[in-house]
Amino acid sequence: MERNELRPILREMFPRDRTYLLPALHFLHGEFGYLPGWALQIVSWHLRVPASEVYGAATSYTELRLQHPGEHLVRVCSGLSCWHSGGRDLMRLLSKRLGPAAPDACDSEEGASRKISLEEVPCGYLCPMAPAVEVDGRWYGRVSARDVSILVDRLV
Numbered sequence: 001m002e003r004n005e006l007r008p009i010l011r012e013m014f015p016r017d018r019t020y021l022l023p024a025l026h027f028l029h030g031e032f033g034y035l036p037g038w039a040l041q042i043v044s045w046h047l048r049v050p051a052s053e054v055y056g057a058a059t060s061y062t063e064l065r066l067q068h069p070g071e072h073l074v075r076v077c078s079g080l081s082c083w084h085s086g087g088r089d090l091m092r093l094l095s096k097r098l099g100p101a102a103p104d105a106c107d108s109e110e111g112a113s114r115k116i117s118l119e120e121v122p123c124g125y126l127c128p129m130a131p132a133v134e135v136d137g138r139w140y141g142r143v144s145a146r147d148v149s150i151l152v153d154r155l156v
């Protein structure tokens with residue numbers, strides 16, 4: 001979808017009312033796989049919602065991302081249980097191997113050039129199975145450094 005195509009689509013799908021902010025963001029995320037900054041600006045204009053509020057909503061939900069994802073997505077749980085049960089070490093290990101986690105900023109196309117994107121994710125509700133790691137939407141619990149290496153090897 002091109003930029004000039006988005007306005008008519010938003011006009012057709014979403015009345016100009018702030019209550020449609022989340023549905024519009026989910027629609028965009030479904031279309032692009034992430035939320036490009038330019039699309040957030042158009043949503044702000046269309047719904048008459050301040051850009052800061054749109055950005056706030058876009059960054060409040062873990063299922064919405066602002067960066068273009070790589071071909072595969074590895075997410076390490078940074079919740080308290082996981083982080084202190086080895087999640088931090090897994091993140092360090094993965095950062096060395098895959099490069100640092102993507103910055104939380106709009107219009108980052110960096111992820112598109114990566115085969116594997118790395119992110120931290122808040123609690124995945126698998127706390128008794130800490131540390132937890134999600135690979136392409138599938139969660140794994142009690143993950144060791146060896147396990148995570150095997151999981152990543154499968155993606156390369």
Ligand code: FES
Nearest residue numbers: 077079082124126
């Ligand atoms: S803290 Fe990681 S799943 Fe809850």
